[in-house]
Amino acid sequence: DIARGGVPKVDTFKEILRLLFLLKYNFFAIYFEDLYPWKSYPSIGLKRGKLTLDEWNEILEYGGKLGIDVFPSLELAGHMENILTLPEFRKYSEWHRPREGCLDVSDEEARKFAYTLLKEALDTSPSKYIHIGGDETWAMGRGKSLDKTLTYKGPDLYLMHHKNMINMVKERNKKPILWGDMLTGMYLRRKEGELWSKLVEDRIWSEVIIANWDYSPSPKEYFVRKIRLFSDRGYVQIACPGYSNWNKYYPDFDTALKNISNFLGAAREEKIFGFMATAWGDDGEECLFSHLYPLILATMEIAEGNGRWEEKWITISGENEKILEFRKDVGKPEVSNYIKKVLFNPVQEIKDYPIYNIWRKILEKYRDTMLPEPLKFIYNCIKVGIEKVDGKVNVSDYIALSNQYTYLWLKERKHNGLERIVARFWSAASQLDLIKKL
Incomplete structure (x- = not known):
């Protein structure tokens, strides 16, 4: 996550990529929100340190030399507050307060805006993969779209919008990745969750890789059940644990390691496609990226090794x-x-x-x-x-x-x-x- 406050310098990206190479990771997703180097709308991310196209290409090239596929992780429905609060894009906000961050996908002009952003990202990203977002769109169907019909259509609007984006990605012979929470309503209140959970039955999700995220220190059995929400329907998914580094200056190692161990243990037993560890920066990205490096090592050791990461950390870091x-x-x-x-x-x-x-x-x-x-x-x-x-x-x-x-x-x-x-x-x-x- 580079969108919540701290945009790495290119040299920092390269340092992270070298670590990923050393630990045998093969993908690196950068979470952009408004900080992708879009040329169509130069005002987006301008004051927040967005990557330039030259910087993006340098990162792509460096990752490629190390055998690491670098791809963008975008938000084109929710988490768009840093775009929708700009004066020229406020009209596309679903909610009366653009800080809520949800796009009014009932509006054709707003949808076309999102599709323009997606098209440009597809044009400038050589990877086979692109993450199209889709998480936490809690306001969808509750604002301007509700005013038009006086009928709540949140799940229907979500399905329509994401079908369009999935098809755009498929037309480029690429594979879309999508956060899985809204498909099952897993983090919503019970009655609202029941409405959203019907989404998971639509077969369009067989065309994507579902990023199944959960950052809790729950037992393995909990994660097995969570994985089966998608695997029982034949969907491809990746397990997405988290580093518990958000809203703090240093990661909560205990919570992160328990989450990683139990989630990836369940993922291994259930034989799912893979995993994607996540590091978020809510409330300003105070946690320095270097504090994450031991957890990046621990994740790979838990996923592919014997889980004993400490000795390897001492060896590669030179620390005592x-x-x-x-x-x-x-x-x-x-x-x-x-x-x-x-x-x-x-x-x-x-x-x-x-x-x-x-x-x-x-x-x-x-x-x-x-x-x-x-x-x-x-x-x-x-x-x-x-x-x-x-x-x-x-x-x-x-x-x-x-x-x-x-x-x-x-x-x-x-x-x-x-x-x-x-x-x-x-x-x-x-x-x-x-x-x-x-």
Whole structure:
């Protein structure tokens, strides 16, 4: 996911591709939303650091030399908020608030707009595969389209729109990939889910690869049932676990590894087509891409090896066991899921969290450890968090974190989106300054 805040520099893409090559991955999907290098609509993604066509071609070429098929992952129904909020495209929004992100596919002009975007992506992507999105279109049928008929037609509109796109892809002798959640209504409320679940019976889905996603630490039996929703109908699917790196500065390793192990274990037993691990960036993509590398290795070891990834990580990274231990300790949910809350929420909301004994032990355990810069930042976040709870934090501590994070961001990413993250540190600093003056 490069769409939620952090667009990698080309060198970062190449570093990721080298890691994928080393670990024997064969595909790399880039989730774009509005950041694909479309020429038809130059205003799309312009201020958010979208890839240029030259950058895209350089990434494609580099991946090709390594035997890795790079393809785009698009959104052409939902998750279009960064397009629909632009003045010239607001008219295509299903909902009265374009930030909701759903396209009004009842409108022929809006559909043609989406198909133009798809056509250009097909023209500029040599891969056999293209991901056409299709997830979380919760507002479809509830806005302008409902006003026209006063009848809820969400599933029908979804089917019509995606049939058209599937046929466009097939005409190019390519294979479309589609998120599977709306086909079964699996994440909707019960009554609404029942309406959407009828979609799965349409045979058009036999023409796609269904990306069956779930990021929960559920048991293997749960994932077997989820896989069979599609396999019992003869559909081709890939299992899509997640790295639990969204909305946080460091991945929740415990949740991610349990999700990966159980989902891919079920996928292997059910003999499905393959898997696609996902790393999302909701709320600004704070988690540095380098923090994901151990999980990328662990995923392949769980999928194709014996699951013991730690020794291989030490070998390929050059890190020692103590640093790996730090990675795993800060990847526990008591740490990774709370850093952001502790740093930026009011003291009265965070002071009773049952986590601080763990945090203090981490500070003591790794006080003299020479950590790589990205991990030192996480250590410093924990340190500032403890100082905040103890009433010892200073304005300068937040400014130092901001400066350290800015340096790390700019090493691997374009500048676009950084201002949103830096503003949180400076806001926390200004609030602290105000409190100290009262």
